[in-house]
Amino acid sequence: MYKNLKKVIKKIVPKALIYKNENFLRSVIALKYKGNTFQCNICQFKLSQFIENERGGRLCPKCGSVSRSRRLWHILKDEVEGKVMLHFSPSLKLSQNIKNSKVKEYITTDYVGEFNANKQLDIENINEPDQYFDCIVCFHILEHINQDTKAMTELFRILKPNGACYIQTPFKDGTIYEDDTIISKVERLKHFGQEDHVRIYSVSGLIERLHNVGFTTETLHFTNAKDNLFGFSENETIIKAFRN
Numbered sequence: 001m002y003k004n005l006k007k008v009i010k011k012i013v014p015k016a017l018i019y020k021n022e023n024f025l026r027s028v029i030a031l032k033y034k035g036n037t038f039q040c041n042i043c044q045f046k047l048s049q050f051i052e053n054e055r056g057g058r059l060c061p062k063c064g065s066v067s068r069s070r071r072l073w074h075i076l077k078d079e080v081e082g083k084v085m086l087h088f089s090p091s092l093k094l095s096q097n098i099k100n101s102k103v104k105e106y107i108t109t110d111y112v113g114e115f116n117a118n119k120q121l122d123i124e125n126i127n128e129p130d131q132y133f134d135c136i137v138c139f140h141i142l143e144h145i146n147q148d149t150k151a152m153t154e155l156f157r158i159l160k161p162n163g164a165c166y167i168q169t170p171f172k173d174g175t176i177y178e179d180d181t182i183i184s185k186v187e188r189l190k191h192f193g194q195e196d197h198v199r200i201y202s203v204s205g206l207i208e209r210l211h212n213v214g215f216t217t218e219t220l221h222f223t224n225a226k227d228n229l230f231g232f233s234e235n236e237t238i239i240k241a242f243r244n
Contacts, residue, residue, distance in 0.1 A: 030062040040065055041230045042073050042093050050231040058231035063093040067233040068139065068168065071222065073097060074230065075166070075238075076137075083134040086158070088123065088141045089115045123151040128158045131243075136165040142206070143169045143197045146180070152213045156243055165215070165241040169201045176205035203237055215241040 035048025043063035050058035058067045069091050081102040087095065089110045099106050107128075110117035121127060123138075124147050136155060145151045155165050170193060178199035182188055185195040192200055207217050220238040 027062065033061045038231055039229055041070050042097055057233070060231070065091060065093055067231055068236065069094045070230050071232050071236060071238075072137065072139065072166070074232075075220075076135075077101065080135060084132060084160075085135045085137070086128070086133045087137045088139070090117065090137070092116055123154060125150075126154045126158055130157055131160045132158050134160050134163045136163070138165060139168045140170075142167065143192070143194075143199055143201065146198055148199070149209060149213065152210055152215070155241075156214045159243040161243055163243055165243075167206070167210070167239045167241055168237070169206065170197075171203050171206075171237055172200045174202055176201050176209075203239070206239060210239065210241050214243065216244055217241050 030045060030047070033047045033049060033051070034045075036046050037048050038050060039046045040060040040063060042065045043060060045060060045062035047061065051061050053059045053066070059065070060070075073094055076098065080098060082104050084105040085098065085103050085107065087098065087106065087108045090098075090108050092115075095108055095116070107119060108115075108117035109119040109121040111120055111122060113120070123141060123145060136159060138155060142148050142151060159165055176199055177191070179191065180198070182191050182198075188197055189195045192198065203219060207219070210217055218240040220240055222232065222236045222238075224232045224234050
């Protein structure tokens with residue numbers, strides 16, 4: 001029902017009007033899902049069930065948060081106080097939560113204009129000072145970047161000593177799969193799972209590249225039962241990269 005309703009709204013309502021009234025539209029849709037079985041830890045909405053999206057993720061009908069954003073907020077909410085933070089391509093409600101926390105400075109960036117952000121930084125050449133940030137969030141970015149080692153070098157450069165960069169991408173077993181001759185959208189979808197992806201990392205392969213540019217790392221792996229309160233993913237990995 002949710003997917004069909006979303007398609008209908010997109011067809012009959014102008015995009016600018018949808019964006020302007022997004023909170024109201026989501027509030028109306030969320031009425032159907034109101035309950036006490038689950039709760040979104042980002043918007044605090046209590047619901048009977050999360051919406052399952054096309055990729056099997058759990059979507060909050062009230063704020064639109066996905067599982068990985070709720071997990072990230074669960075991790076960050078007690079860690080951002082007094083920090084200078086950089087967040088790549090942040091989801092709207094998560095970004096608002098961080099902004100309203102006790103973070104010292106919060107810079108958001110989106111290079112292609114898909115997210116609401118206050119800067120447009122190129123991750124391969126980040127226009128920010130050396131050793132400036134205590135915390136960086138780089139979720140589902142590196143799989144889009146042709147020169148990923150250059151991007152990792154830049155992340156290392158702008159991170160303060162003892163700072164942490166939270167990194168997540170889609171992962172596969174084995175080794176990194178990439179082929180720079182695959183450039184069409186159709187072929188990238190076939191090989192990498194999405195039209196604008198240029199590789200699929202393995203956890204060990206990404207860690208090796210991060211180590212090669214100077215990071216040390218900690219692998220955070222989470223497993224949850226399907227009925228977990230906040231609708232986290234059952235199987236999720238985040239790499240926490242440090243500059244020592």
